[in-house]
Amino acid sequence: xxxxxxxxxxxxxxxxxxxxxxAANNHDADVQAIRDTESQWNQDYLSRDPEKLAAYxxxxxVLMAPGMSSVAGHENIHTLLKTxxxxxxxxxxxxxxxxxxxxxxxLGYSQGSYLMDFTDPQxxxxxxxxxxxxxxxxxxxDGKWKAVADIATSEVPPGAPQPAS
Numbered sequence: 001x002x003x004x005x006x007x008x009x010x011x012x013x014x015x016x017x018x019x020x021x022x023a024a025n026n027h028d029a030d031v032q033a034i035r036d037t038e039s040q041w042n043q044d045y046l047s048r049d050p051e052k053l054a055a056y057x058x059x060x061x062v063l064m065a066p067g068m069s070s071v072a073g074h075e076n077i078h079t080l081l082k083t084x085x086x087x088x089x090x091x092x093x094x095x096x097x098x099x100x101x102x103x104x105x106x107l108g109y110s111q112g113s114y115l116m117d118f119t120d121p122q123x124x125x126x127x128x129x130x131x132x133x134x135x136x137x138x139x140x141x142d143g144k145w146k147a148v149a150d151i152a153t154s155e156v157p158p159g160a161p162q163p164a165s
Contacts, residue, residue, distance in 0.1 A: 030101040030145075034108050034137055037145050038096055045092045048085040054078035058138055058146040066131065066154035084118070089126045091117040094133060108137045108145065114152060131155040 037056070044052045057063070057077050064070045071080050084090055094114035101108035116129040131154040137145040 026105055027101055027103075030105055030108060030139070031099050033143075034099050034101070034110055034145050035096065037137075038094065038110060038135075042093055045090075048090065050078055050081040050085050053081045053085070056147055057150070058140070058148045061146070061148050061150065063147075064149075064151040066129065066152055067158075087119050089117050089119045091115075106139045108139075110135050110137070127156075129154050129156050 041053075041056050044056075054074060054077055057074055059074045060072075061074060061077060062070055062072045063077050063080065068080075071077050092114065093116075094112055096110040096112035098111045099108065111134050112132070114129075114131060114133050118127055118129070119125070120127050131152055133150070133152040135147050135151070136149040138148045140146055
Protein backbone atom coordinates (compact mmCIF):
# COMPACT_ATOMS: atom_id res chain seq x y z
CA UNK A 1 0.00 0.00 0.00
CA UNK A 2 2.81 2.38 0.91
CA UNK A 3 4.52 1.61 -2.39
CA UNK A 4 1.32 2.49 -4.32
CA UNK A 5 1.05 5.82 -2.48
CA UNK A 6 4.69 6.65 -3.24
CA UNK A 7 4.24 5.74 -6.92
CA UNK A 8 1.04 7.80 -7.13
CA UNK A 9 2.72 10.81 -5.49
CA UNK A 10 5.72 10.50 -7.82
CA UNK A 11 3.41 10.36 -10.84
CA UNK A 12 1.54 13.48 -9.69
CA UNK A 13 4.82 15.36 -9.13
CA UNK A 14 6.12 14.43 -12.59
CA UNK A 15 2.80 15.48 -14.17
CA UNK A 16 2.82 18.82 -12.35
CA UNK A 17 6.43 19.48 -13.33
CA UNK A 18 5.56 18.75 -16.95
CA UNK A 19 2.56 21.10 -16.79
CA UNK A 20 4.70 23.89 -15.34
CA UNK A 21 7.32 23.38 -18.05
CA UNK A 22 4.57 23.43 -20.71
CA ALA A 23 3.17 26.70 -19.29
CA ALA A 24 6.68 28.24 -19.30
CA ASN A 25 7.17 27.16 -22.93
CA ASN A 26 3.79 28.67 -23.89
CA HIS A 27 4.69 31.86 -22.02
CA ASP A 28 7.94 32.21 -23.94
CA ALA A 29 6.15 31.46 -27.22
CA ASP A 30 3.45 34.04 -26.42
CA VAL A 31 6.06 36.70 -25.59
CA GLN A 32 7.80 35.92 -28.88
CA ALA A 33 4.48 36.06 -30.74
CA ILE A 34 3.83 39.57 -29.42
CA ARG A 35 7.40 40.58 -30.31
CA ASP A 36 6.88 39.20 -33.84
CA THR A 37 3.51 40.96 -34.11
CA GLU A 38 5.11 44.30 -33.27
CA SER A 39 7.96 43.68 -35.68
CA GLN A 40 5.52 43.02 -38.51
CA TRP A 41 3.35 45.97 -37.43
CA ASN A 42 6.40 48.24 -37.81
CA GLN A 43 6.99 46.85 -41.28
CA ASP A 44 3.34 47.37 -42.20
CA TYR A 45 3.58 51.06 -41.29
CA LEU A 46 5.96 51.35 -44.24
CA SER A 47 3.16 50.11 -46.54
CA ARG A 48 0.88 52.94 -45.35
CA ASP A 49 -2.06 50.54 -45.80
CA PRO A 50 -4.80 51.41 -43.26
CA GLU A 51 -6.46 47.99 -43.67
CA LYS A 52 -3.24 46.19 -42.72
CA LEU A 53 -2.68 48.54 -39.79
CA ALA A 54 -6.25 48.31 -38.51
CA ALA A 55 -6.02 44.51 -38.57
CA TYR A 56 -3.75 44.70 -35.49
CA UNK A 57 -6.66 45.99 -33.39
CA UNK A 58 -9.47 43.95 -31.82
CA UNK A 59 -13.05 44.96 -32.57
CA UNK A 60 -13.39 46.58 -29.14
CA UNK A 61 -9.97 48.25 -29.08
CA VAL A 62 -9.17 51.76 -27.87
CA LEU A 63 -6.40 53.92 -29.34
CA MET A 64 -5.09 56.89 -27.34
CA ALA A 65 -2.47 59.02 -29.09
CA PRO A 66 -0.91 62.33 -28.04
CA GLY A 67 -2.85 65.40 -29.11
CA MET A 68 -5.93 63.42 -30.13
CA SER A 69 -9.15 62.30 -28.55
CA SER A 70 -9.28 58.60 -27.79
CA VAL A 71 -10.76 56.46 -30.55
CA ALA A 72 -12.75 53.32 -29.74
CA GLY A 73 -13.79 50.46 -31.97
CA HIS A 74 -12.14 48.85 -34.97
CA GLU A 75 -13.99 50.94 -37.57
CA ASN A 76 -13.17 54.25 -35.85
CA ILE A 77 -9.53 53.23 -35.52
CA HIS A 78 -9.51 52.28 -39.21
CA THR A 79 -10.88 55.72 -40.09
CA LEU A 80 -8.18 57.43 -38.01
CA LEU A 81 -5.47 55.29 -39.59
CA LYS A 82 -6.79 56.13 -43.05
CA THR A 83 -6.36 59.83 -42.25
CA UNK A 84 -2.94 59.29 -40.69
CA UNK A 85 -1.58 57.25 -43.62
CA UNK A 86 -2.69 59.95 -46.08
CA UNK A 87 -0.05 62.22 -44.53
CA UNK A 88 3.08 61.98 -46.73
CA UNK A 89 5.29 62.81 -43.73
CA UNK A 90 3.95 59.94 -41.60
CA UNK A 91 6.59 57.67 -40.19
CA UNK A 92 6.18 55.52 -37.09
CA UNK A 93 8.66 53.15 -35.50
CA UNK A 94 8.22 51.58 -32.09
CA UNK A 95 10.34 49.21 -30.04
CA UNK A 96 9.30 47.26 -26.95
CA UNK A 97 11.67 47.22 -24.01
CA UNK A 98 9.38 44.91 -22.04
CA UNK A 99 6.78 42.32 -22.99
CA UNK A 100 4.77 40.40 -20.39
CA UNK A 101 2.08 37.76 -20.78
CA UNK A 102 -0.38 36.82 -18.05
CA UNK A 103 -0.08 33.35 -16.57
CA UNK A 104 -3.50 32.61 -18.07
CA UNK A 105 -1.96 33.12 -21.52
CA UNK A 106 -4.82 35.25 -22.84
CA LEU A 107 -3.59 38.78 -22.06
CA GLY A 108 -0.25 40.48 -22.55
CA TYR A 109 1.30 43.87 -22.93
CA SER A 110 4.29 45.58 -24.43
CA GLN A 111 5.96 48.70 -23.11
CA GLY A 112 8.46 50.70 -25.07
CA SER A 113 9.36 53.81 -27.00
CA TYR A 114 8.36 55.26 -30.35
CA LEU A 115 9.55 57.76 -32.95
CA MET A 116 6.91 59.40 -35.13
CA ASP A 117 6.92 62.06 -37.83
CA PHE A 118 3.70 63.67 -39.03
CA THR A 119 2.41 66.92 -40.46
CA ASP A 120 0.84 69.27 -37.94
CA PRO A 121 -2.63 70.02 -39.38
CA GLN A 122 -2.53 73.66 -38.19
CA UNK A 123 1.04 74.73 -39.00
CA UNK A 124 1.56 72.33 -41.92
CA UNK A 125 5.07 71.69 -40.55
CA UNK A 126 6.51 68.24 -39.96
CA UNK A 127 6.57 67.32 -36.28
CA UNK A 128 9.25 64.95 -34.98
CA UNK A 129 7.66 63.25 -31.99
CA UNK A 130 9.02 60.63 -29.61
CA UNK A 131 7.71 59.09 -26.45
CA UNK A 132 6.56 55.98 -24.65
CA UNK A 133 3.76 53.53 -25.26
CA UNK A 134 1.93 50.64 -23.67
CA UNK A 135 -0.10 48.26 -25.80
CA UNK A 136 -2.34 45.67 -24.16
CA UNK A 137 -3.01 42.56 -26.24
CA UNK A 138 -5.66 39.85 -26.07
CA UNK A 139 -5.08 36.46 -27.65
CA UNK A 140 -7.74 35.72 -30.25
CA UNK A 141 -9.39 32.35 -30.84
CA ASP A 142 -7.11 31.85 -33.86
CA GLY A 143 -4.03 32.30 -31.60
CA LYS A 144 -3.12 35.76 -32.94
CA TRP A 145 -2.54 38.66 -30.58
CA LYS A 146 -4.55 41.85 -31.20
CA ALA A 147 -4.30 45.20 -29.47
CA VAL A 148 -7.20 46.07 -27.16
CA ALA A 149 -5.66 49.23 -25.67
CA ASP A 150 -2.92 51.18 -27.42
CA ILE A 151 -1.73 54.20 -25.47
CA ALA A 152 1.14 56.55 -26.32
CA THR A 153 2.47 59.54 -24.42
CA SER A 154 4.71 62.11 -26.07
CA GLU A 155 7.93 63.32 -24.48
CA VAL A 156 7.94 66.38 -26.75
CA PRO A 157 6.63 69.51 -25.02
CA PRO A 158 3.53 70.93 -26.69
CA GLY A 159 4.05 73.92 -28.95
CA ALA A 160 2.92 77.38 -28.06
CA PRO A 161 -0.79 77.98 -28.65
CA GLN A 162 -1.60 79.42 -32.06
CA PRO A 163 -2.94 83.00 -32.05
CA ALA A 164 -6.65 83.36 -32.64
CA SER A 165 -7.47 84.27 -36.22
